[in-house]
Amino acid sequence: MNKLSFLFWNSRHLEDHEILVELAIKHSLDVICLAESGFDPVSTTDALSMRTGKQFSMCPVTGKKLQLFACPNVGLKEVYGAVDNGRISVQEFTFSNEKHLLGIVHFPSKVNWSNSAADLWPSDLVPQELVTPFEIMSAQATALNSRMKGLVSAEVKSLAVDDNADPRLLLRFEIFSIPQTRRVKLFEAAHRLDFSYPVVLHDTIGSIV
Numbered sequence: 001m002n003k004l005s006f007l008f009w010n011s012r013h014l015e016d017h018e019i020l021v022e023l024a025i026k027h028s029l030d031v032i033c034l035a036e037s038g039f040d041p042v043s044t045t046d047a048l049s050m051r052t053g054k055q056f057s058m059c060p061v062t063g064k065k066l067q068l069f070a071c072p073n074v075g076l077k078e079v080y081g082a083v084d085n086g087r088i089s090v091q092e093f094t095f096s097n098e099k100h101l102l103g104i105v106h107f108p109s110k111v112n113w114s115n116s117a118a119d120l121w122p123s124d125l126v127p128q129e130l131v132t133p134f135e136i137m138s139a140q141a142t143a144l145n146s147r148m149k150g151l152v153s154a155e156v157k158s159l160a161v162d163d164n165a166d167p168r169l170l171l172r173f174e175i176f177s178i179p180q181t182r183r184v185k186l187f188e189a190a191h192r193l194d195f196s197y198p199v200v201l202h203d204t205i206g207s208i209v
Contacts, residue, residue, distance in 0.1 A: 006032075011037050015040075029052075031069070056071060063082065065087050066104055079101075088104070090175075101175060133191060138156045140154075141155055153178060159172070170190045
């Protein structure tokens with residue numbers, strides 16, 4: 001059975017691509033998604049192609065937060081990118097004669113988060129005009145709907161999780177492919193019921209719902 005192998009990695013500005021090449025060889029990778037990459041695009045592409053035996057190329061991605069390498073048989077094409085922060089990219093590709101969507105999301109680091117809005121997403125939020133995660137995700141869904149012109153419908157669903165130990169609000173970003181009548185859960189995020197931040201990525205990208 002034909003299959004594709006994907007890797008998403010926050011390389012934290014690592015410059016030596018040797019580890020990446022070894023991962024590509026070991027797992028026979030076809031698509032590599034990098035966040036906070038410090039790899040040189042040209043030398044990394046050459047090393048991947050030479051040592052894996054696959055002709056990797058670097059794929060266009062909106063913004064500078066993400067870096068994307070793929071084999072020719074995947075044929076990635078960006079259909080949506082978050083221009084304001086470069087943290088979101090939706091790629092379209094055809095595999096086994098079917099079109100698919102690949103969603104890539106890179107959230108800001110939680111290492112230094114606190115309950116102060118100014119400390120959470122300094123590049124995305126204004127403390128005096130706090131924007132909730134639901135509003136941010138809904139705005140991205142609206143922008144995606146406008147961009148896709150009826151091919152894809154995106155929406156954000158909220159669900160209160162009644163857990164006495166950890167009550168929280170679950171936000172699910174779903175994409176519905178209208179031509180294929182398929183619904184995909186792009187990602188889920190969760191936060192406390194009494195405060196909108198910090199936000200925790202609750203599930204992996206691309207699960208079928």
